[in-house]
Amino acid sequence: MTTSEALRCYVYIQLPGSLDVVTCGLFEQKDGVGRFVYGRSYRSNPLAVELEKFDLPLGSNTFETARLGGIFGALRDSSPDAWGRTVIERQLGRVDLTEVDFLLHSPEDRAGALSFGVDTAPPAPIHQFNKVLHLDVLMREAARIEQGLAPSTPQLDSLIQPGSSLGGARPKNVVEDDEGLWVAKFPARNDRWNNAVVEAGMLRLAQECGLRAAFGRVLSVAGQDVLLVRRFDRERVDGGGYLRHRMVSALTVLRADENPLDRSKWSYLLLADELKRWVAHPDEDMRELFSRMVFNALISNVDDHPRNHALIAPGTAWNLSPAYDLTPAPQASIERDLAMEVGSAKNRRANRTNLLSECGRFRLSRDEASRLIDQMKTTVSTRWRAVVTECGGTEADLNAISRAFDYEGFEYTP
Template sequence: MYHDQLVGQLTMGINDTCLFQYCNEWLHTGFSISPLKLPLKGDLFEAPYLPFHGNFGVFDDCMPGGYGEYVLQKELNKEGINYQSLTPLQKLSIVGSSGMGALCYIPDNKITIPSKFKNLDKIQQAALDILSGKTDKNAGRLYVDSGNSGGVRPKILLQENGSHWIVKFRHINDPIESGKIEYMYSLAAKEAGIIVPRFKLFNDRYFGVERFDLSPDGERIHMVTASGLLDEGINPPKMDYKTLLALTGYITQDHIEVEQQFRRMVFNYYAENFDDHARNFSFLYVDGKWKLSPAYDMTHDSPLGQHATSVGYKANPTEKDFIEAGSSVQMSHKLCSDIIDEVKPIGQLLLAK
């Protein structure tokens, strides 16, 4: 479902893979929800088994990942349900209408547990308790509060003065200052000309961003990650920035968006934002056009010390490699060099702090 309109039907095929077909009305009035893998036509589409266990990337995007999946598993275990044994359709029914973005699923079997947490410090402690294995009694509440968001770190959805926020908390292995570090990265990214959502620190320690999958009047916006569009998994990560730049050009048909993506690539490398995998780049469908979402999940936290997305399939690219990546999508040598000269010192200064 999209804004109460039926998009299509999902079923399970004989190969334990999802089958999808747009409904007739959507074919005449709607849009392709995933242009590369689900073009707007009446065919019956079958998902590959890998990398999403038989699901299409655009639908897998809606399911919880990392922390959200962990607390959901803990909650279902109490009912004797093994989450990993569920089919993609059963998992999507748990998401129902509670996922990020605009897509909703019927039947809607989302978990509804009222939150008992009234302050952020208590949420942080409850998350640390469940992640450390101390207890799982608050698993359901923590899952519902997370809103099916992805990522390793605990998160909650929060409304404040009419605005909708995603607030992040420390994982057990994160430094105490992790929220302030991400805040500094967003400040630097903004200075580097990167479009970021509105952000702030809650309680001077918890980093929050305003949701960009909701319009100012609260209408849900269709959102797909690069992972979802390409059917590209992140474990292990294997995307290259040349692919990401080409995807950006193809889906947005806008050279300004391509230049913005190039700018993000340069910033990620010079600021050592290692967690630049395919789920950390998203696209929004707004007013009949695709565009880049604001940048998100930019920080310095990878224990591997290596980027998830390569440049020319090199782990340690040079400026020449950045320019070659830009040239592959018709960016001029001068434009690439100018962006590098602008962004490089900002990233280097950030690391020196």
């Protein structure tokens, strides 16, 4: 492809509260600039909703962006992550794929309510997913991908889907059981502890701290543990099929760059400001966001970048999604830096003073914020070992992650 050639695809959306998938618009990318226009028939649909609230409001305009190489945030959030891209490149035998290629070759298990195609009308939806009972086969094939090996058979290769962009870049797949859809997160070659039981423990610990966190459970598969995280952007309906909820990452909400070398907009403070514009219940969601920031500090989750926060819209209104990707990162140093800015010091230092310094931005008084921190610190300190053990963690796992908790620098006063 030369730089003067345009890439284009139609964008489809599953309407809120409905199984109907309709064409909502046309996306075109050329010379690093993306353009999107809503279709006239979609704009006249009484159930029509915007793809994102401010950069793509519902209207007749042709919208343009040069951010993220010309990909609108709502579309990029539907694209596969690093693991999914590896899977698609392997299945197509190509390493020269464009962002539009990745959009077109991602399956229905992508995050959110969008899908993409080259025809004006959307194809019939496919409601066939791998089953939980196939996890042993899926895990073996995922391991082959990690090792750069060819698929065992073409039939097995076809079972390996890129997986939702939820859940980070680790090996994963989407599976189904009688309860619904789950993101299955497999062991990775470079894991330093049993990631399944530790992450399941952190999701449960977050709930004990009062956070709205995704539900996870651990299954033993062929002698290894696999974490299943229930999809919160899908809702099973009677008679079969799933409602799909719109979803955008905090990267999109912040209009931020995903390159960690440019963190100018990676900020809990800026995200709190955006929640005031985006969500239906800002006071509730800002308190939740503050609590998540504190929780990430208390467990040394330094991978709390903007793609690991999201907004979701089951209906017409947006709200903060359940928390996900909560993983401790033990360190030898006595202080921690989160991925996003947390306080008035204009830095990412995860200590009590910095966390409290801008609590007003979250519509919390200093006393309220202090009480939240005290309560959460007590819960994390007294419960993390028991919770991880209850999820299947061993003494070796506890020792491996112990430096993530109760670190001296949390109470450090500059």
